[in-house]
Amino acid sequence: MFRRPRIDPAQLRLAVRLLETAERVVALTGAGLSTPSGIPDFRSAETGLWSYVNPMEIASIWGFRQKPQRFYDWMRPLAQTIVEARPNPAHQALMQLERMGKLSAVITQNIDALHHKVGSRNVIELHGHLRTISCLSCRHQDEAEPHLRGFLRTGVLPVCPACGAIMKPDVVLFGEPLPELEILRAQEETLRCDVMLVAGSSLEVMPAADLPALAARRGAKLIMINLSMTPHDHLADVVLHGDVANVLPQLVSGLRNPPPQSA
Numbered sequence: 001m002f003r004r005p006r007i008d009p010a011q012l013r014l015a016v017r018l019l020e021t022a023e024r025v026v027a028l029t030g031a032g033l034s035t036p037s038g039i040p041d042f043r044s045a046e047t048g049l050w051s052y053v054n055p056m057e058i059a060s061i062w063g064f065r066q067k068p069q070r071f072y073d074w075m076r077p078l079a080q081t082i083v084e085a086r087p088n089p090a091h092q093a094l095m096q097l098e099r100m101g102k103l104s105a106v107i108t109q110n111i112d113a114l115h116h117k118v119g120s121r122n123v124i125e126l127h128g129h130l131r132t133i134s135c136l137s138c139r140h141q142d143e144a145e146p147h148l149r150g151f152l153r154t155g156v157l158p159v160c161p162a163c164g165a166i167m168k169p170d171v172v173l174f175g176e177p178l179p180e181l182e183i184l185r186a187q188e189e190t191l192r193c194d195v196m197l198v199a200g201s202s203l204e205v206m207p208a209a210d211l212p213a214l215a216a217r218r219g220a221k222l223i224m225i226n227l228s229m230t231p232h233d234h235l236a237d238v239v240l241h242g243d244v245a246n247v248l249p250q251l252v253s254g255l256r257n258p259p260p261q262s263a
């Protein structure tokens, strides 16, 4: 039977105290932030997304150019899930932290745009996103959702209205460069923060994996929130093992209603 991990109240209080005294908090989020919204961690073996395919063949830029139909057929269940997904309390909590003037940026590995959907303003997407779709021939760019919904409904691949070529969602595929500007912005925010809040990322993938250590070297405190242990827990000042959709709202309400000072 799955038991919900118990959050250590002392660690929770410590996290609230770090956030209270912080001037600039930066959040780093990964797949775990969106699993409560029903989006599976598509890197994990359990989703089955990679079970019968070689990702380098299908989810790579050369695979896309060779056989776009195969790429779209493969991503169909993921696209279906993502266009229907709604932000969860973890996304809401980070948006509220930004509104409270605490959080300066959300750096995310997720492509689902749920931070945008909930209203977060400064979002840095390290692996691209499904918000827009581009033509590889003439660079024409459109909002992705109408194209994806059309594909999901009819099975017809998204076509560039300007030149007729097949369009590709602006997610970073294998073999494509990472978005340089976003990485620079992420590093800049990391160097300027005094608390980094890592939520729902197991920090296995570059360039995100490097950022907590970079923050720590500059003297920032690290708060890690994840369902299970990660190899980077030892770097953290506070480790909270729990569901991000449960822990992050508790941090925000702790900040809003600070406990009375004990003598």
Ligand code: ZN
Residues within 6 Å of the ligand: 135, 136, 137, 138, 139, 140, 160, 161, 162, 163, 164, 165
């Ligand atoms: Zn075009």
